[in-house]
Amino acid sequence: MTDHQHDYKCSNMLGNLSDYIDGELQADLCAQIEEHMKTCENCRVVVNTLRKTVELYEKCSEEKIAIPGDVKERLFARLEIQEYLKR
Amino acid sequence: MVERQDDATLEALRSGDREAFASLVEDTSPQLYRTALQILANEQDAEDVLQETYIKALKALHEFEGRSSLSTWLHRIIVNEALMLLRKRKAPMLSVEEGTSFNGEEESEGMEIVDFCCLPEGELMTAESRLFMERAIQDLPDTLRTVFVLRDLEGYSIQETAESLNLSESNVKTRLLRARLRLRQELSGYYSEKVVKEKSE
Numbered sequence: 684m685t686d687h688q689h690d691y692k693c694s695n696m697l698g699n700l701s702d703y704i705d706g707e708l709q710a711d712l713c714a715q716i717e718e719h720m721k722t723c724e725n726c727r728v729v730v731n732t733l734r735k736t737v738e739l740y741e742k743c744s745e746e747k748i749a750i751p752g753d754v755k756e757r758l759f760a761r762l763e764i765q766e767y768l769k770r
Numbered sequence: 771m772v773e774r775q776d777d778a779t780l781e782a783l784r785s786g787d788r789e790a791f792a793s794l795v796e797d798t799s800p801q802l803y804r805t806a807l808q809i810l811a812n813e814q815d816a817e818d819v820l821q822e823t824y825i826k827a828l829k830a831l832h833e834f835e836g837r838s839s840l841s842t843w844l845h846r847i848i849v850n851e852a853l854m855l856l857r858k859r860k861a862p863m864l865s866v867e868e869g870t871s872f873n874g875e876e877e878s879e880g881m882e883i884v885d886f887c888c889l890p891e892g893e894l895m896t897a898e899s900r901l902f903m904e905r906a907i908q909d910l911p912d913t914l915r916t917v918f919v920l921r922d923l924e925g926y927s928i929q930e931t932a933e934s935l936n937l938s939e940s941n942v943k944t945r946l947l948r949a950r951l952r953l954r955q956e957l958s959g960y961y962s963e964k965v966v967k968e969k970s971e
Contacts, residue, residue: 694874767792
């Protein structure tokens with residue numbers, strides 16, 4: 684990690700982070716991570732930004748999006764429903 | 771309500787109502803196309819798979835038992851179609867049990883420490899940042915991207931993801947963590963300038 688004091692706990696913690704942010708990590712390991720984060724600002728940032736990354740992607744995937752017009756046109760033509768195509 | 775709508779749509783579809791089919795395609799194709807694009811990271815392949823999905827769905831309508839919504843069912847079909855194409859394209863990529871162990875020391879090398887959580891929501895979710903996020907997924911290797919898309923974007927469980935990709939659950943977890951860490955790294959780099967700006971204001 685940039686400017687990050689490497690110690691056993693930091694790198695050891697990384698392997699459990701997905702389970703931790705998903706709330707699926709066993710209680711004693713959660714407690715260890717939380718204890719470690721009290722004194723390690725860098726790890727706290729990594730955990731928070733990892734959680735935020737997943738949240739942002741989830742939010743994006745829930746948003747309504749538009750299909751490119753030409754893709755839609757070809758799709759409706761292939762499915763022989765072009766007369767119902769809303770442009 | 772959704773179920774009742776689905777029942778009516780299903781009945782119309784089964785009786786060959788093309789307008790009902792067009793309406794289903796209209797409603798579901800944007801999300802399905804995005805899912806295919808996210809898995810395949812290739813526009814032409816995503817388009818082909820999208821078309822195939824509806825053709826297969828029409829043929830398989832009689833098998834649809836209504837245990838899930840029509841939209842969920844279509845999602846399952848497109849995910850399977852996309853994964854099948856991916857396997858054909860890069861046969862060994864998805865089945866090999868590689869990289870099952872996670873080396874924290876290695877992964878933490880050069881890790882960006884930028885607290886972008888402090889940025890306002892408007893700054894995090896601009897049109898430009900959404901585009902960056904989409905590209906970051908597409909830049910992931912297939913092995914990581916597929917796991918991330920199924921688990922975090924499509925909402926599959928670890929077990930379902932493992933079954934879909936023919937991987938062990940521990941391998942799925944390792945790949946998921948790697949994918950998330952890589953995306954976190956990309957976003958940290960992307961947002962770092964904004965964080966510096968925000969702090970100086």
